[in-house]
Every structure is written in structure tokens, then in C-alpha cells.
Amino acid sequence: MKFSPQELQKFYDGNPTTFDDIVKRYASEIIRFISFFTHNYDLAEELAQEVFLRVYQRRRDFRRNDNFKGWLYTIARNVLMQELRKKRYTSEVPLSETDAARLHEQTDSSQSQPDKDYQLREARQILLSGLNQLKYEDAELIILRYFVGLSLKEVSRAMGMPLGTVGVKIQRSLISLRQFFEKQGYSAEDFL
Amino acid sequence: MNEKHKYPGKEMQDFERFITRISKAEWESRRVPHLPEFYDTFWERWKQRFGRERHNNSTHRRKVLLPFAFLRCPIIRPVPVFASLLMALFIVVIWQLFSSSQITQMELLRLESAEGQSPGLSQWEEVSFRGNRRFELKENEFAMLKMRNGSLQIIVRSGSVGTVKNGRTLRFKEGELWAFAGKQAAGFTIQTPHSRVTITGTVFGIKTSPSMDEIVVLRGKLRAEVNKRVVLIEKGQSLRISYDENARETLSLSDHSAEPPEWAMELVRQYQKQYFYRYFPSAIENTL
Structure with a gap:
């Protein structure tokens, strides 16, 4: 689902309903994206919250003709980079097989049929x-x-x-x- | 071998499709386990950070913008734009009407006596005009063209034909004129059938006929343009542009030590005597 210019204008004006739609639409994506690098879902969720708070705070920086999804992922990348610098594990990034396996266990347990x-x-x-x-x-x-x-x-x-x-x-x-x-x-x- | 050319394009397309397929499968398998809890926590944090701020901002904005709330109406919104355009147009019109460096007045003198004799001052007839004005002087008529600020005074001899264009150009078709120009008249142009003269603050005369132009400069310098060639005429020089039967052009620049003719000087003196306090600032007086 892509947001229309009218909806983006409402977001620009600070309408919480439109912002709620944006959060619901992109939260899962952003958490998954961040989890690729942090290998930790709790941390990914916390960072995703920070991403959306920053999106709301800086909504006035968003230009009308700008690419919304690109802008959103720019903020996500910035938050992520800030965290990675803080923890000083940039050299360990991006992925490890053990984390991936752990994530699989989490996800596979919720699926009725195992991946054959x-x-x-x-x-x-x-x-x-x-x-x-x-x-x-x-x-x-x-x-x-x-x-x-x-x-x-x-x-x-x-x-x-x-x-x-x-x-x-x-x-x-x-x-x-x-x-x-x-x-x-x-x-x-x-x-x- | 260059890495870029190792694989053909078709194979890379297949590989890209393969990567897309398995990436999507991997992406889909990574579901977020606690999304509802995520929303709850997020909105709590949002309220803590923005609840008060948002309320304050909106209240403040409403107060500030209340007197201008009518501007949000889509019908009224274009009004300021039109008002600005109208204002700009109004300023341009006013500028055109009251600009002081334009010829807006012409005075005609009808002589009862023969040419060269002192005319009676009461015989000057004042004609004000805007925009264009054509004149065709009879045998017993002289004309004086003036700028509003008095920095340019052109005496036109009887029998001359010309048109004042928008107050900034004089198209002089035939006859003789003498111009007394101050510095504020710079940029005024006199166009004859053979040349184009731009004033830079001078005293000069032009005599034109279908076969010949003569430009005499008594004070200052003058820039004349003849068939896209620029000739700079200095003080005491005269430029003669003549055409023979085969329309062949001849330009001759020579020294000239004459003063303005007596008829022109007499007219200016007489005119100044009566109208000095009203019309002639020091710029004109200094040129004479």
C-alpha cells in the first residue's frame, strides 16, 4: 500500500491517525530490517520505536515530492548506525548463521507446516x-x-x-x- | 579477465531471479513475534515525548493564524496573488506617467513676422501629451520639446517633421533641430532616416534631409550609430552622412567651430527669460 499525497500531507501536519497507519504499515518491515544487523529482536523492536519517534519528530523535513519509503529507511539506517557505533560491533555486522538459525526456530515454531x-x-x-x-x-x-x-x-x-x-x-x-x-x-x- | 564480463547478461538475470526468490523466502520466514506489544509500547513512548508538545504547538498555531484563517479558503487564496500583480501594474503605470526623464511637453511658436526676428513671448502655445506625438511644422512655426525635469530642451526649426515615441525617442524625419541636454537626459535617442544618436549630455545640432544627415557637436561627446557602425563625435566635430544617386553612402568627420545658429539661441534666450524660474533648473543653464 502506497500513501497518497493527501495522506502524506496529513502526516506532515501531525495527524496521529495517519501516523498510526504509517506505523502499522511499516513497523514489521523496519523491525525485520534492523534485526538483520542486530541479531536481537528485542533490540530491533526498541530501535524501530526510536525510528518511528524520529520519523514523527522530523516529519517537517519530509519534502512533498520526496520518496517516503526511501526517507523512512534513511532514518532507520541512521538509527541503526548510531546504535552499532555505540556498541562497537560494526565489524561483526552483518549476519551470523547462528542468529539466523535462532530466528528460524522462532519463526518456524509458529508455522503449522515445516519447510520441506x-x-x-x-x-x-x-x-x-x-x-x-x-x-x-x-x-x-x-x-x-x-x-x-x-x-x-x-x-x-x-x-x-x-x-x-x-x-x-x-x-x-x-x-x-x-x-x-x-x-x-x-x-x-x-x-x- | 574483467570481473564485470565474466558472466553473460542472461546468466546474471537468472541469478538475480534466483536471489530474489530465496531472499523473499528468507524475508517471509522472519516474522515479528510480538507486534501488538510493540504498538502498545510505542504509543506510550510517543505520548510521553510528543503528547504535551503537540498540544502546545497546535494551540499556539491556532492562536497565531486565527486572524489569517480566511486565507485558507480556496476561493480567497488566489486574491493576494492578484492583488500583488495589480499593485505591480499600478506602480509601472504610475512610473510611466510621472517619470521625469520623458518628453511630455511640446510648445509651439507661431511667428507673425519673418524668421529670425524676436518673437512675442505670449505666442508660445503649450501642448502636453502622453505616449506618442507627431508634429509637422509649418513655415512660420517653431517647436520646443522639453523633458519634465528640464534636463533636455530641443528646438525644432520650421518645416521639420518628426514623432516623439513614448517620451524616450524622437524620430526625426526631416528638418533641423538643436538640442541642449543635461546629464539626466542621458539615454534619450534621436533617430533620423540615416542614423541613430544617443544623448550623453551635450549641445548638438542635427540637420536631416532625404539625401543627407549632418550632426554637429558643440559641447560634450555624442555616440552616433550609422548602419550598425558606431561613430564617436567629439566637441567641435561634425559628421556628415550623404548619399549619391546610386544610394552609395559617404561618411565624413570634420572639425567644426561654429556656435548654434542665431535663430536657435534667440529662441532659447527668450524662452528662458520668461520661464526660467518655472522650468529651467541649473542643468540647462550650465549647458548654454
């Missing part, structure tokens, strides 16, 4: 390991583009990078990931 597709699960594990090999910024780009599902324009706004740079960096990261997959025994047929 062993290959898909294996590919997901390799992808998470592959992201560990990338630079922090490249991993962030891949997560925003493919996991969160932002458009290139939104990623560009969120990362504060030119659109062309984003495209090139994503392409290079994909090549690195592909090489990593091939080292794990994957071939071109497996990607079809």
Missing part, C-alpha cells in the same frame, strides 16, 4: 553466509533491494547514493555472491 524444501533452505543459508563475505555497505544494498524489496530509486534515497552507483554496486555484489555460490558447488543450472 531442503534445497531452498540450504540456498538461504548460503546466501546469508555469502552476505557475511561482502562489505557492510554492499550487504546493506542487497538486503534493501532483494530482501526488503525496495526499488532502485528507493534504495538510492535510503543510502544517499546516486542511482547509477547503486546499480553498479548491486551488480558487483551479485557477481561476488554468484562466485560464492559456485564455490559451494552450485552451477548455472541450479539458478534456473
